[in-house]
Amino acid sequence: MSVRTLIAAALAAALVLVGSYAALGGGRYEPQPVADPCTSPSPRGSGLGQNLSLGAVDAVACLLHVSREELALALVSKRERDRLGPLGRLLLERLRAKLK
């Protein structure tokens, strides 16, 4: 086998593999974007209680200028809670009481 044939074969093998992986969706992973709670409220569930809870989470998140996901994480994690300011922590306590 000549050197040129070897280099051409190597290039072809590399391009075929990289091209196939890219065509199968490789490198196109995008995490689900977080929605703005002020303009795009949570999709509603079936029960009234559920809808009221989601509505309350949306309202508080909109007030604090955070996503509803960040607010929900702050409900259960001290690390996340510390990221909110004093007003945020106060509203979070109210929300927690309401959800109970």
Place this chain on the structure above:
Amino acid sequence: MIRIGAVCLAVGLVLADSSIAVLALPAIYRDYDVDLGDLHWVLTSFNLALALAAVPAARLTRRMPPARVCAAGLLLFAAAALGCALATSFGMLVAFRAVQALGGAGAVVAALELLPGGRRAVTWWVASGVAGAAVGPALGGALTEGISWQAVFAVQVPLALVPLPFVLRAPGAARIGTSRPRVVPNLALAFLSAALAAALFLVVLLLVEGWGLTPLGAAAVMSALPLAAVAAAPLARRVEGVRGRAAAGTILVAGGLAALALLPRAGWGWTIPPQLLIGAGIALALEGLTEAAFAGRELAALDAGVTIAARHAGIVLGLVLMTPLLVGDLDHEKRAAELAGTARLLEAPISTGTKIELARKLSSEIEGTHGRIPDLTPAFRAVRPRPEERPAVARLERVFGGIIDRAVTSSFTNAFLLAAGFALCALAALGVRRSVPG
């Protein structure tokens, strides 16, 4: 022949050591509770010390009989391996790894002077190093899972002592090199080694820490790489022209690494085709470049020292640049995955009480991992949903698994691309005309 085998064992053992600890890394990571960003020092300290000590060790063989330098190196290597096995802290392990490399440097460069027969000596020496580096990860994985990560180092003690009597009886005197070392093949070798080190380190972390394979399972998956190298070796020898062979090999390595950066799904099967490409690339490029570094030169230990220094400096470069990139991307993807998972939990058709209970368990599981990739199964097992909610909770568990797998896989993209970039730098170095024979 036994003497040649013993000297080759010494070379193979030392050069296997730069990769043998790779599959032990996840176990070391858990045992010592170190930051992921510091873990690479187990490999980096060894390779850095080897790179720095190789040339001084080669100069030492001009003043002392190579057999003595090789034997002293093996003794130091064995003693430090015992120290690694008994290390009680991460810092101690890293320090003993560096000492191991100092001994290893003396053993490897002096070994070239103990092998008979001009070009054949180089072939033996190169082949032993490539075989050691290829077998290292699988052997390390088997020992880590079968016994413990400490066994990876303990087993090296008797293996390093076996060649001693044969080495001490070997004739050989240092051949003095008369010209400056070849810069370009050694530079290309450094970049290629950076790419390969990054590839090994990243594939192991992805398989074991990212996708939860056992060390033995990961070793089996990673055996695709050395098997491809062995299968491609006869083809490599049939092609004349070192530069063309090295260029073809480097293209394969770069292609394999780029494919690893573009894995379509999380799953070990997707890593096999890129590993086959990288393995074939190693067979073509690594031997070719090492031969090029020695071509037309006297077989002085100094040439071996320069080549070893270049290879291991490249490994250090790969590890040092790639680790912060990986750690930063893991942090970024972790946050994105947490938010994506929370969104799915909020939308799930389950009661608010179950959502809060599940969120608490998941949060405590994630915080308990201290930045590692979490296993969320215990959190899902710990919640008690109503019977009608169970299918939705099971679906949520699968969704969360998918989010974590995709986030982890995506975190490795830039690091694999950087490794592919190193391979392309090696290719660029090869493009310098008349720098590499053939």
